[in-house]
Amino acid sequence: MAILFKYNKQKDALYCVLSGGLDKNEFRQEIKGVVESTEHPPNIRSIWDVTELDFSQITADFQRELILIRKSFPERHPARIAVVVPDQLGFGMARMYEMLSMDVGDNLKVFYDFAEAEEWLLEAHE
Incomplete structure (x- = not known):
């Protein structure tokens, strides 16, 4: 699995790209890095x-x-999170994740279109 993060200071948003298989230990380390960053x-x-x-x-x-x-990272919440998926399978899996994580306290929404996801993500900050 690869996770790439890029902080866009102008938009005050973190852009994350996941590819390959998903590894929970790597995911934990990457979330820890997000929480501990001094950049945002x-x-x-x-x-x-x-x-x-x-x-x-x-x-x-x-x-x-x-x-x-x-x-396990309470300082990460609440967060506004947009998830961009490729197809119906991805959409179904991401919606299940959204439903299972309702008590985490984040505002998470699933999209097929990157531009729509970004618009939704950024509208709350303006």
Whole structure:
């Protein structure tokens, strides 16, 4: 799995790209890096581009584990999070993740279109 982060200071948003398979330990380390960054606040609004993510091994149990990881970083909440997916499978998986993580306290929304996701993400800040 690869996770790339880029902070856009002008937009005050974190851009994240996930590709390949998803590894929960790497995910934990990357979220820790987001929280500990001195470049932006820990609950920075973010857009997650998962259009290159391999969804084939992701189960509801795996998603619950990712949610527990997110919960273990309370300084990350509340955050506004847009997730961009490639297709119906990705949309269904991301919507399940959204539903399972409702008690985390973040405002998470799933999109097919990157521009729409970015517009939604940035509108709350202006």
